[in-house]
Amino acid sequence: MVVIAVDGPSGSGKSSVSKAVAARLGLAYLDTGAMYRAATLWCVDGGTDLADQAAVAYAVRGMPLEMGVDPAAPTVHLGGRDVAAAIRATEVSTAVSQVATNLEVRAELRRRQRAVIEAENAPGGFSGGQGIVAEGRDITTVVAPDADARVLLTASEEARLRRRSLEVHGAADASAVEATRDQVLRRDRDDSTVSQFQVAADGVATVDSSDLDFDQTVDAVLAVVAQVTA
Ligand SMILES: Nc1ncnc2c1ncn2[C@@H]1O[C@H](COP(=O)(O)OP(=O)(O)O)[C@@H](O)[C@H]1O
Ligand SMILES: Nc1ccn([C@H]2C[C@H](O)[C@@H](COP(=O)(O)OP(=O)(O)O)O2)c(=O)n1
Numbered sequence: 001m002v003v004i005a006v007d008g009p010s011g012s013g014k015s016s017v018s019k020a021v022a023a024r025l026g027l028a029y030l031d032t033g034a035m036y037r038a039a040t041l042w043c044v045d046g047g048t049d050l051a052d053q054a055a056v057a058y059a060v061r062g063m064p065l066e067m068g069v070d071p072a073a074p075t076v077h078l079g080g081r082d083v084a085a086a087i088r089a090t091e092v093s094t095a096v097s098q099v100a101t102n103l104e105v106r107a108e109l110r111r112r113q114r115a116v117i118e119a120e121n122a123p124g125g126f127s128g129g130q131g132i133v134a135e136g137r138d139i140t141t142v143v144a145p146d147a148d149a150r151v152l153l154t155a156s157e158e159a160r161l162r163r164r165s166l167e168v169h170g171a172a173d174a175s176a177v178e179a180t181r182d183q184v185l186r187r188d189r190d191d192s193t194v195s196q197f198q199v200a201a202d203g204v205a206t207v208d209s210s211d212l213d214f215d216q217t218v219d220a221v222l223a224v225v226a227q228v229t230a
Pocket of ligand 2: 100
C-alpha cells in the first residue's frame with residue numbers, strides 16, 4: 001500500500017496528472033478540492049450565509065458527501081445527487097476560497113480526507129488496499145505529511161493561466177486569459193492564507209510542469225514515486 005500526496009496552485013495540473021498517475025499504478029484517486037467545492041455548493045444551495053463562519057461550519061459538518069475514488073471515473077455526490085458539473089460552475093469557483101479559509105471547515109474536511117486515505121490502505125476499498133493518490137493544497141503538509149511520496153506540482157503563472165483559459169473558454173487569447181485571472185490568481189492568493197502550496201516543504205519533491213507537456217508531467221511524477229518507493 002502506498003499514499004501519494006500532490007499539492008500545487010490552480011492550473012498546475014494536479015487533478016489531471018494525479019488521476020493519470022493513480023490509473024497507471026492501480027490506486028484510488030481523491031480530489032480534495034472537489035470536497036471544498038461540494039461544501040461551497042451545499043452551503044449556497046442551503047441558503048447559508050458564507051460570511052457566517054459558524055453557520056458554514058455547522059452546515060458542512062452535516063454535509064452528506066460521497067466521494068467516488070475510481071481515477072477512471074471519479075464522482076461527487078451530495079445527498080445522492082451527482083454534483084460533478086455543478087461544483088465547477090463559476091459561482092462556486094468564485095466563492096470556494098471563502099469556505100476553504102474557514103478553519104472549522106478545514107478540520108472537518110481534513111478528518112473526512114484522512115478517513116478515505118485510511119480506507120484505501122485497508123482491504124476492501126476501491127484499490128483493494130493498494131493505496132491512493134490524494135491531491136489538493138495541504139495534502140503534503142497537513143493531511144498526509146507522512147505519505148510515501150510527496151510532490152509539489154508547479155507551473156509558471158503564464159502556463160497556468162493559459163491552461164485554465166483553454167479549459168474554461170476554449171481559447172487562450174488575451175481576453176480569455178484576462179477572464180480567467182480571478183479564478184486562478186486571486187483564488188491562489190486567498191487560499192495561500194491558510195495553506196502553504198507555493199514552495200515545497202522539507203522532503204517534498206518539486207515538479208515544475210511549465211515546459212513539460214501532459215505526458216511528460218505524468219512521467220516526472222511517476223519518476224519521483226519510483227525513487228521514493230523503491
Ligand atoms: N503539463 C501540462 N501541459 C499542458 N496542459 C496541462 C498540463 N497539465 C495539465 N494540463 C491541462 O491544464 C488544465 C488544468 O489542469 P488541472 O489538472 O485541472 O489543474 P489543477 O487541478 O492543478 O487546477 C487541464 O485542462 C489539463 O488537461
Ligand atoms: N486540500 C485543499 C484542496 C483545495 N482547497 C481549496 C482551494 C481551491 O480554491 C478550492 C478548489 O480546489 P480545486 O483543486 O478544485 O481548485 P482548482 O480549480 O483545480 O484550482 O479548494 C483547499 O483549500 N485545500
